[in-house]
Amino acid sequence: MRKKIEFLVIGSGIAGLTYALKVAEAGKVLIVTKSKADETATKYAQGGIAAVMYTPDTYNKHIEDTLIAGDFLSDEKIVRMTITESTKRVKELIEWGTKFDRNENGEFNLGKEGGHSENRVLHHKDSTGLEIERALLDKIIHHPNIEIWENHFTIDIITQHHLGEVVKRSSKNIRCFGAYVLDPKTGQVHTVLAKKTMLATGGIGNLYQSTTNPEIATGDGIAMVYRAKGMVEKMEFIQFHPTSLYNPGEKPAFLISEAVRGFGGILKTAEGVSFMEKYDSRGSLAPRDIVARAIDNELKVSGDNCVYLDCRHLNANSLILNFPKIYAKCLSIGINITKEMIPVVPSAHYSCGGIKVDEFGRSSIANLYASGECSSTGLHGANRLASNSLLESIVFSHSASLDALKDYDSIPYEQQVPDWNAEGAVLNEEMILITQSTKELQSIMSNYVGIVRSNLRLTRALDRLKIIYRETEDLYEKSIISVEICELRNLINVAHLVLKMALQRKESRGLHYSIDYPPKKQ
Numbered sequence: 001m002r003k004k005i006e007f008l009v010i011g012s013g014i015a016g017l018t019y020a021l022k023v024a025e026a027g028k029v030l031i032v033t034k035s036k037a038d039e040t041a042t043k044y045a046q047g048g049i050a051a052v053m054y055t056p057d058t059y060n061k062h063i064e065d066t067l068i069a070g071d072f073l074s075d076e077k078i079v080r081m082t083i084t085e086s087t088k089r090v091k092e093l094i095e096w097g098t099k100f101d102r103n104e105n106g107e108f109n110l111g112k113e114g115g116h117s118e119n120r121v122l123h124h125k126d127s128t129g130l131e132i133e134r135a136l137l138d139k140i141i142h143h144p145n146i147e148i149w150e151n152h153f154t155i156d157i158i159t160q161h162h163l164g165e166v167v168k169r170s171s172k173n174i175r176c177f178g179a180y181v182l183d184p185k186t187g188q189v190h191t192v193l194a195k196k197t198m199l200a201t202g203g204i205g206n207l208y209q210s211t212t213n214p215e216i217a218t219g220d221g222i223a224m225v226y227r228a229k230g231m232v233e234k235m236e237f238i239q240f241h242p243t244s245l246y247n248p249g250e251k252p253a254f255l256i257s258e259a260v261r262g263f264g265g266i267l268k269t270a271e272g273v274s275f276m277e278k279y280d281s282r283g284s285l286a287p288r289d290i291v292a293r294a295i296d297n298e299l300k301v302s303g304d305n306c307v308y309l310d311c312r313h314l315n316a317n318s319l320i321l322n323f324p325k326i327y328a329k330c331l332s333i334g335i336n337i338t339k340e341m342i343p344v345v346p347s348a349h350y351s352c353g354g355i356k357v358d359e360f361g362r363s364s365i366a367n368l369y370a371s372g373e374c375s376s377t378g379l380h381g382a383n384r385l386a387s388n389s390l391l392e393s394i395v396f397s398h399s400a401s402l403d404a405l406k407d408y409d410s411i412p413y414e415q416q417v418p419d420w421n422a423e424g425a426v427l428n429e430e431m432i433l434i435t436q437s438t439k440e441l442q443s444i445m446s447n448y449v450g451i452v453r454s455n456l457r458l459t460r461a462l463d464r465l466k467i468i469y470r471e472t473e474d475l476y477e478k479s480i481i482s483v484e485i486c487e488l489r490n491l492i493n494v495a496h497l498v499l500k501m502a503l504q505r506k507e508s509r510g511l512h513y514s515i516d517y518p519p520k521k522q
Contacts, residue, residue, distance in 0.1 A: 003192045005192060005193070005194050005195075006026070006195050006196070007024070007030070007195070007196050007197075008194035008196070009031045009032070009200060010220075011033060011201045011221070012038070012040055014040075014132055014133065014397075015371035015393035016033075016372070016397075017133075017137065017140055021096070021136070021140065022398065022405075023196070023401050023404055024146050025145075028145050029147070030148075032179070034152065034216050036150055037140075039216060040133065040214070040216075041202045041203055043130050043133045043214075045129025046325070047126075047257045047387050048121040049090060049093075049122050050062065050116070050121050050122075050388050051120060053120065057119070059086075062083045062116075063079050063080055063083045065385055066082075066083065066388060069383050070381020070384070070510065071381055071510040072381065073509060074380060075378030078359060078378035082377075082379050082392060085395050085398075097135035098132050098135040099131060100131075101122075113259055114262070115385045123259065125325065132390065152184075153483045154182075154220065156180050157197060157365075158178045159177065162417060168229065169229040171229065174365045176194075176197050176228075178194040180420050182481060182486070184483050189419075194367075196367050198397075199221035199368065199369065199374055200370070201219075201372075202221075202372060203373040203374070206442070208445050208446050210244065211251075212254075212348070214252055218490050219351075219374075219491060219493070221354075221355065222354050222374055222497070223489070224490075226493050228365060230364050235501045237351070237510055238511055239511050240289075240347060240451050241292070241346060242258075242295055243256040243291075243346075244345060244347035245343070246305065261284045263319070265314070266283075266309070266313075267294075267307055267308070268309075270304055272310070276291065279293075279297075287386075293452065296346060305345070306345045308343055311337050350389065351374075352380040357370050359377075361396045361403070369403075371396045371400055372389075372392070377396055381510065382512065383510035434475070437472060440468060441488070441491055444465065448461035449498060449499060453513065453514045453515070454516050458502050458503050461495075465499065469496070472492055
């Protein structure tokens with residue numbers, strides 16, 4: 001099937017839905033999502049969204065906190081733009097129906113998280129992302145100009161490569177014409193032609209054995225742009241959330257929000273000794289990269305499987321009221337957080353790098369935008385400040401919509417795009433091969449490319465990755481197309497980018513910590 005649409009959106013989290021709502025006022029929108037529409041990283045975001053709402057907070061304070069957390073590798077112009085728009089964009093979410101917690105005076109009940117100098121995190125108990133997703137989807141579903149294809153997988157964006165042209169990675173003339181989209185139920189690959197395409201495909205967490213990301217986070221958008229010779233950057237900066245619930249075998253790992261530490265929770269050893277003060281004067285409220293490395297070191301020294309988050313000293317009723325989801329989850333595995341410490345370990349959580357975009361969300365490929373975790377805007381630098389990611393999504397989806405609406409009407413559909421060619425593909429024993437290769441890839445990344453790295457580990461990982469890459473490409477060429485083979489291929493592409501960029505960075509900076517390059521003394 002061939003379909004023509006003005007605006008194609010790939011992904012249904014906060015970034016994709018925000019953009020879709022804004023451009024739908026001008027033309028028809030198709031949202032393609034690989035699972036159910038609400039199965040996104042947004043849905044799992046517990047902590048909240050950071051924005052300057054009241055004094056004594058100021059934009060300059062939020063800007064400074066962001067630059068410090070990013071180890072001064074952020075683009076200051078982008079940081080300033082994002083933070084100064086925070087109030088306006090959050091108010092828009094509220095107008096769209098999002099309900100944030102308020103105190104008895106009707107003011108927003110703002111939380112504080114690691115790296116923040118003021119209380120500025122708006123939240124809905126400990127299910128903020130779920131509430132935002134609910135409000136946005138409600139508007140999307142009732143919009144006459146928006147169509148959603150659930151359980152459809154985008155194989156590749158369509159560019160000149162599919163017309164037989166050879167384009168170099170440095171070329172400034174690459175254009176996006178739409179995407180090839182697989183319906184796994186029928187096996188049919190649809191050719192979707194679009195004037196403007198938005199990638200909002202989320203993160204890369206499933207590169208690792210333990211991640212807080214949903215199973216759909218396989219780096220699809222980043223891999224698509226890389227294959228199309230687009231610009232990708234800063235993939236070495238992968239944030240490990242310091243506190244996921246230690247519950248072996250559970251996927252995704254259940255997140256114990258940083259807001260719990262902001263509420264007063266303290267990280268301790270199995271013996272009940274607070275340890276973060278040894279690593280940072282901010283204690284348990286230090287930025288995530290520092291906390292994750294501290295926990296990693298404590299576990300290596302002690303040999304324990306986990307550390308603990310102690311909330312026993314906090315008011316039990318307030319704790320349960322503010323974190324009902326966390327309380328219920330822990331209780332379901334036999335832990336009463338008002339009386340017992342919570343076992344926690346770091347898990348892969350967020351990619352600070354991705355598809356390089358400008359202030360309007362424009363990628364290096366014409367008519368192709370990216371927003372949310374799959375993009376690299378320059379906001380996060382070497383480490384994302386807590387709760388800045390949801391904010392980044394709404395700011396850049398807004399600016400991308402403004403840019404897309406300026407000229408979409410004058411862009412012709414590319415008539416020469418061929419339909420998907422599956423000649424020569426046959427069924428084989430691919431599932432067992434895909435499963436095994438995925439496990440092997442995740443093991444390599446978890447053991448060699450984790451919180452603490454070295455040139456030796458990275459080089460060893462790259463050598464092993466080359467073998468899996470060759471095997472997978474051979475399988476891809478011969479197999480009938482499936483979601484599983486495409487996801488593995490995407491993960492391998494993204495793993496290559498992480499390794500390549502990690503080896504190129506000859507310093508320890510933010511989330512990239514190498515024992516070969518000890519950090520300079522401050």
